[in-house]
Amino acid sequence: MFKIMVGQGSCGISAGAGKVYEALQNAIAEKHVDARVSVTGCIGMCFLEPIVDIYEDEKLTRLVCVQPQDAAAIGEFLQTGDERAVARLKIADEDSAFLEKQTRIALRNCGLIDPESLEDAVAHKGYAALREAVTNRTPEQVIEEIKISGLAGRGGAGFPTWFKWNAARQSEGSPKYLICNADEGDPGAFMDRAVIEGDPHALIEGMLIGAYAIGAQEAIVYVRAEYPLAIKRLEKAIADAKAAGYIGAHIFGTDFSCDFRIKAGAGAFVCGEETALIESLEGQRGMPRLKPPFPAQSGYWRKPSNINNVETFANVAWILQNGGAAFAAMGTEDSKGTKVFALTGKIKRGGLVEIPMGKTLRDVVFDVGGGMRGEKNFKGVQLGGPSGGCVPAALIDTVIDYKKLSATGAIMGSGGMVIMDESTCMVQMAKFFLEFTTKESCGKCVACRIGTKRLSEILTRICGGEGREGDIELLEELCARIKENALCGLGQTAPNPVLTTIRYFRDEYEAHIREKRCPAGECAALVKYAIDPDKCRGCSLCSRKCPVGAISGEARMPFVIDDTACIRCGQCAEVCRFGAVQKG
Numbered sequence: 292m293f294k295i296m297v298g299q300g301s302c303g304i305s306a307g308a309g310k311v312y313e314a315l316q317n318a319i320a321e322k323h324v325d326a327r328v329s330v331t332g333c334i335g336m337c338f339l340e341p342i343v344d345i346y347e348d349e350k351l352t353r354l355v356c357v358q359p360q361d362a363a364a365i366g367e368f369l370q371t372g373d374e375r376a377v378a379r380l381k382i383a384d385e386d387s388a389f390l391e392k393q394t395r396i397a398l399r400n401c402g403l404i405d406p407e408s409l410e411d412a413v414a415h416k417g418y419a420a421l422r423e424a425v426t427n428r429t430p431e432q433v434i435e436e437i438k439i440s441g442l443a444g445r446g447g448a449g450f451p452t453w454f455k456w457n458a459a460r461q462s463e464g465s466p467k468y469l470i471c472n473a474d475e476g477d478p479g480a481f482m483d484r485a486v487i488e489g490d491p492h493a494l495i496e497g498m499l500i501g502a503y504a505i506g507a508q509e510a511i512v513y514v515r516a517e518y519p520l521a522i523k524r525l526e527k528a529i530a531d532a533k534a535a536g537y538i539g540a541h542i543f544g545t546d547f548s549c550d551f552r553i554k555a556g557a558g559a560f561v562c563g564e565e566t567a568l569i570e571s572l573e574g575q576r577g578m579p580r581l582k583p584p585f586p587a588q589s590g591y592w593r594k595p596s597n598i599n600n601v602e603t604f605a606n607v608a609w610i611l612q613n614g615g616a617a618f619a620a621m622g623t624e625d626s627k628g629t630k631v632f633a634l635t636g637k638i639k640r641g642g643l644v645e646i647p648m649g650k651t652l653r654d655v656v657f658d659v660g661g662g663m664r665g666e667k668n669f670k671g672v673q674l675g676g677p678s679g680g681c682v683p684a685a686l687i688d689t690v691i692d693y694k695k696l697s698a699t700g701a702i703m704g705s706g707g708m709v710i711m712d713e714s715t716c717m718v719q720m721a722k723f724f725l726e727f728t729t730k731e732s733c734g735k736c737v738a739c740r741i742g743t744k745r746l747s748e749i750l751t752r753i754c755g756g757e758g759r760e761g762d763i764e765l766l767e768e769l770c771a772r773i774k775e776n777a778l779c780g781l782g783q784t785a786p787n788p789v790l791t792t793i794r795y796f797r798d799e800y801e802a803h804i805r806e807k808r809c810p811a812g813e814c815a816a817l818v819k820y821a822i823d824p825d826k827c828r829g830c831s832l833c834s835r836k837c838p839v840g841a842i843s844g845e846a847r848m849p850f851v852i853d854d855t856a857c858i859r860c861g862q863c864a865e866v867c868r869f870g871a872v873q874k875g
Contacts, residue, residue, distance in 0.1 A: 437504075739773065
């Protein structure tokens, strides 16, 4: 019997995996093939979706970029065993290397199991670590194993997980709460979403172990409402686990009891900050609290609480099964284990990557990610989303750990990597992130509410060709004041994209301000289009496509662009077949 898995994470579904799934079921029925078709989550190769994995005993045939019309050929392959029927769909060796070069712990089951099947999860050792923890270990022993592992919070701050768990356990007060921050808001980040969509039981098991460790009887997942598929699969996983006795009263016949629920957040980026998240959980507007007291002492309903993100909890069961020392053996002295990154932007192989700490940015961008699309030059990578910073090409050999990345001015953050090539304007990039943080500021403190707005205004002015001498120094001064005076992490880190782009790409700022020129050719107000008379064939296509009639000329004669009328839309350059339209 064949086992067929169709990748149906959000990326696969958006690429048409749902229709592929239906077509395969019909093809199998028509061919009378002994096969079972099921769904799985994202295996990380988003650039090759829809993906269909065919298992015959231990043999795997992986098909990529599958379309519904390919179902007949797949049915023929299943019926006859002739691989020529699907040869054009088989994954290339260089793309297979995308997974072969990874070490998957948090993502260990994503793309391999049916996320809506408890039986599949249990067959892959699901809930075995929970059983071991609650029946054979004390909470203190569990915390000690996490301490040995060196697991740091994967949400961005990199704070030792065991320390937070221990602080919550030792705090007086009852009840205690364990909370998962699944409010993944960074542009270009989708690690937590993929884990929940692909292996929700790993999150549930990790949270239950954490609840046992700190003495909590209620576990809450705070997940953004924009993740409907993740919520749907998590709801089913919770219901199935509860029916099986993994959630509820007297788990595995012990005195440990724990309930589980989901809270759908409204998508406020500031709720990624733990105290703002707690305010939202309580039904208040998501705004950060002053610390101390910390959540471990006074959190949800002013009771001892612990908050970690999805990826952190997804590592916990593996650590208990394999030992903290095995996890600590990977990585560097300061950063243990593996880290999941979301690769987006101008990269060939966009998707999810999990690698041991200690690898370099070059390893991720070029070895695993395949380098730049279109063979353009690598320019930099934005790490940590709006709270992070830009690492330039000159620092591509920077080692991935918390300290070394921080030394560049960036942060590891939750793991978003936005890859940029030579066509990216770094001033425009900083402007994009500042517009985001300005909109997402909760407004509680002046430094963030007004400061980010002023930064955004100055960057907009520079990109619009109205930059002035002294703007760079003004940006630096504003950034320093915001970092010093903002109340929470959102405001304190908001200046990072500006500071790092000034630090590494100051010449681009100067070109915008002094020469009224965008070196990358991305800022429309600073771009001019002209037609090279030696290359123009007078075909008139550019004139016909110009939406404002800024191009004139006679047939078979060179055409001319009226710069005063041109709106810099770029359509003329896109349609010219002779390379006559020059952008500068």
